[in-house]
Amino acid sequence: MQPWLHRDTMQATQGAKNILIYGNCRYQNAGCVFNHDQLGKDHHQSPQQSDPMAKKLNVDSPAFTPSAPKRVAFTPNNANAVPFTPLGPGMSPAQAQLQQQTSPMDTGNPYSQAAPGASHMTDYQPFGMPDTMGMAADHTGMHDAFSNMQSLGAHLPGIGHYTGMQYDTSALLGASSFDPYTSRAAAAAAAAFNMPASNDPPRYHLYAPVGPEPVLKGRGNVRTSEIFMKNELREEMQKKQAASAQVLLTNSPLPPVVGEYNTLVPLDTTNTRKSTTSFGFNSWIYKAYSSKNGRPYCLRRLEDFQLSNANAVRRVNEWRSIWCGSIVHVEDAFTTTDFGDNSLVFVQDYYPCARTLLEQHFTPPHTSHGTQYRRTMIPETTLWSYLSQIAHALRMIHQAGAAARCVELSKIIVVGKNRIKLSGCAISDVVKFSEQTPIQQLQMQDLEKMGKVMLALMANNPVYATPTLQPSQLPSLIGSLQRQYKQDLVDAVSWLLTPVANPQQKTVQEFLTKIQHRVYDEFDAALSREDRLRFELGREIEHGRIARLVMKINVVVDRPEHKARSQETESVYVSRLFKDYVFHQVDSTGAPLVDLGHMMECLNKVDVGTDDQVCLTATDDQTVFVVTFAEIRKHIQAAFNEVIRRGPSNAGPGY
Numbered sequence: 001m002q003p004w005l006h007r008d009t010m011q012a013t014q015g016a017k018n019i020l021i022y023g024n025c026r027y028q029n030a031g032c033v034f035n036h037d038q039l040g041k042d043h044h045q046s047p048q049q050s051d052p053m054a055k056k057l058n059v060d061s062p063a064f065t066p067s068a069p070k071r072v073a074f075t076p077n078n079a080n081a082v083p084f085t086p087l088g089p090g091m092s093p094a095q096a097q098l099q100q101q102t103s104p105m106d107t108g109n110p111y112s113q114a115a116p117g118a119s120h121m122t123d124y125q126p127f128g129m130p131d132t133m134g135m136a137a138d139h140t141g142m143h144d145a146f147s148n149m150q151s152l153g154a155h156l157p158g159i160g161h162y163t164g165m166q167y168d169t170s171a172l173l174g175a176s177s178f179d180p181y182t183s184r185a186a187a188a189a190a191a192a193f194n195m196p197a198s199n200d201p202p203r204y205h206l207y208a209p210v211g212p213e214p215v216l217k218g219r220g221n222v223r224t225s226e227i228f229m230k231n232e233l234r235e236e237m238q239k240k241q242a243a244s245a246q247v248l249l250t251n252s253p254l255p256p257v258v259g260e261y262n263t264l265v266p267l268d269t270t271n272t273r274k275s276t277t278s279f280g281f282n283s284w285i286y287k288a289y290s291s292k293n294g295r296p297y298c299l300r301r302l303e304d305f306q307l308s309n310a311n312a313v314r315r316v317n318e319w320r321s322i323w324c325g326s327i328v329h330v331e332d333a334f335t336t337t338d339f340g341d342n343s344l345v346f347v348q349d350y351y352p353c354a355r356t357l358l359e360q361h362f363t364p365p366h367t368s369h370g371t372q373y374r375r376t377m378i379p380e381t382t383l384w385s386y387l388s389q390i391a392h393a394l395r396m397i398h399q400a401g402a403a404a405r406c407v408e409l410s411k412i413i414v415v416g417k418n419r420i421k422l423s424g425c426a427i428s429d430v431v432k433f434s435e436q437t438p439i440q441q442l443q444m445q446d447l448e449k450m451g452k453v454m455l456a457l458m459a460n461n462p463v464y465a466t467p468t469l470q471p472s473q474l475p476s477l478i479g480s481l482q483r484q485y486k487q488d489l490v491d492a493v494s495w496l497l498t499p500v501a502n503p504q505q506k507t508v509q510e511f512l513t514k515i516q517h518r519v520y521d522e523f524d525a526a527l528s529r530e531d532r533l534r535f536e537l538g539r540e541i542e543h544g545r546i547a548r549l550v551m552k553i554n555v556v557v558d559r560p561e562h563k564a565r566s567q568e569t570e571s572v573y574v575s576r577l578f579k580d581y582v583f584h585q586v587d588s589t590g591a592p593l594v595d596l597g598h599m600m601e602c603l604n605k606v607d608v609g610t611d612d613q614v615c616l617t618a619t620d621d622q623t624v625f626v627v628t629f630a631e632i633r634k635h636i637q638a639a640f641n642e643v644i645r646r647g648p649s650n651a652g653p654g655y
């Protein structure tokens with residue numbers, strides 16, 4: 001762009017604005033290129049001649065089209081501006097008051113939107129305000145916005161008036177006049193019509209509660225648990241991530257690749273004694289990565305398996321289409337000789353840190369008197385939760401015309417608090433392909449097995465979940481359970497265990513109808529759990545951004561190359577003052593004030609770039625800036641960009 005063209009365009013814009021706001025353009029005869037005639041001769045009246053209100057708003061006024069907000073108030077070009085220095089001695093008490101009064105809370109200041117835009121401020125005199133700064137006379141457009149900002153803090157009643165020891169914020173707090181062009185006013189107007197306030201993109205990153213719990217309960221009164229993810233949840237997630245990423249460092253005896261899967265890690269390390277009870281074959285279980293999509297999977301291998309009918313493996317296709325939150329999804333099955341034998345491998349979804357119900361509730365303590373299970377009662381809510389989830393999984397399976405065939409304590413995995421999944425599905429269908437048991441029979445057996453699992457959990461004895469349980473033992477067992485658990489739970493389990501002559505008389509759908517009130521409770525608990533997790537997730541999204549901001553601040557502040565403070569640029573200086581303001585607060589006696597709420601609030605406001613104002617004071621009490629968080633944000637970014645520009649850096653363009 002040619003410079004003269006740019007200057008003329010700016011002058012024309014300023015001329016239009018001056019006519020619009022003051023009723024005349026003082027530079028009409030001094031080279032202003034704006035076509036002053038186009039608005040009619042009335043616009044050349046002096047302000048004294050015309051009605052003071054009419055000069056601002058009258059029926060002949062052209063429609064006001066606000067220009068896109070230009071926030072050029074603080075740019076690195078303003079580095080040479082003279083900082084605002086308060087006149088009076090003994091700053092500290094006043095500053096304490098001033099800092100409180102201009103705390104980064106929303107002050108309701110009607111001019112706060114105009115303040116950062118120095119290009120507006122040079123020409124814009126709010127209604128009813130005296131021209132204390134001679135701003136209307138300043139017509140050059142790109143004059144020193146930084147000094148304007150400081151002057152603004154010093155003189156404008158709308159921002160706060162600092163006179164020696166007194167800082168008058170009455171105008172700041174009381175909205176004495178109304179600026180219809182502020183985004184806040186526009187937002188209020190738009191809110192009435194339920195419309196977006198402007199074309200600006202929504203401020204997604206503004207720190208706001210995502211759930212019912214308030215995030216910050218007030219400054220000075222905030223615990224870390226209110227701001228950060230709950231410790232238990234964080235620990236759980238980190239353990240899962242670590243487990244998911246775990247690989248074997250030593251020379252593994254396992255094959256490096258099995259089919260399309262590599263990096264095998266055994267999962268059944270606690271149980272080295274393999275039993276054939278579940279499937280009739282020794283089974284091993286591994287975590288492995290797919291070379292196709294890089295995701296971890298769980299491989300269950302049946303040792304020494306001879307596939308007699310190729311159609312058997314195709315049964316897995318039916319299972320692949322069953323999707324249920326309480327079933328470990330089966331992806332594939334294949335035979336392989338990669339393990340040095342004929343193995344059948346089932347590929348399932350992998351859940352890091354999963355434990356079987358057996359491991360979760362029946363880890364036997366090592367005693368010299370044999371196996372003794374602990375006698376802690378499992379809470380009734382947990383049992384109802386397990387019962388609802390297993391019943392729901394069976395319903396999905398039975399609806400698909402299949403049977404789980406593997407409802408056992410060692411084949412139900414716990415993947416979260418009270419969250420369980422059936423993990424051995426599809427295997428028996430392949431392994432026992434030649435068996436011709438009617439499906440209704442198998443489905444009824446599923447219900448019975450579910451009853452036994454529940455019985456074992458309630459009676460604290462895993463033996464009750466095995467086929468060794470005799471029907472004659474049932475009445476006395478049920479009688480003893482009635483002393484510990486409510487009747488409806490005992491009745492539900494007893495219904496599952498009572499044999500019927502006709503399998504069609506006993507379906508999972510019927511069972512679900514019987515316990516439906518408990519299923520609704522479980523549904524509600526699941527929804528609340530989801531709400532809580534979403535809330536936690538919302539908090540963590542913000543923290544990632546805050547971490548990035550803190551990193552940026554620390555990159556620019558106190559760099560070794562700034563040996564003397566005088567070598568700091570304006571942006572670095574403002575960043576440093578902001579860092580002090582956020583992290584190094586002291587009380588009136590000079591004792592450190594550590595206020596997590598204050599830190600989070602300020603950092604979030606800078607991250608978003610709000611127009612709230614904050615008073616930054618140098619440690620020598622000689623320099624005070626009144627700036628908006630938006631401007632601080634620009635300064636930090638400018639200073640950071642400068643560091644990046646000066647040297648090779650790993651901070652990519654995303655920063």
Ligand SMILES: Nc1ncnc2c1ncn2[C@@H]1O[C@H](COP(=O)(O)OP(=O)(O)OP(=O)(O)O)[C@@H](O)[C@H]1O
Nearest residue numbers: 267268271275278298349350351354355356410423
């Ligand atoms: N899909 C899965 N994702 C992650 N871990 C799993 C998954 N399925 C099972 N596990 C874990 O693997 C381990 C071994 O499971 P497995 O079913 O082999 O139990 P087991 O008691 O060893 O049974 P068996 O005696 O039949 O071998 C358990 O800790 C279980 O939680």
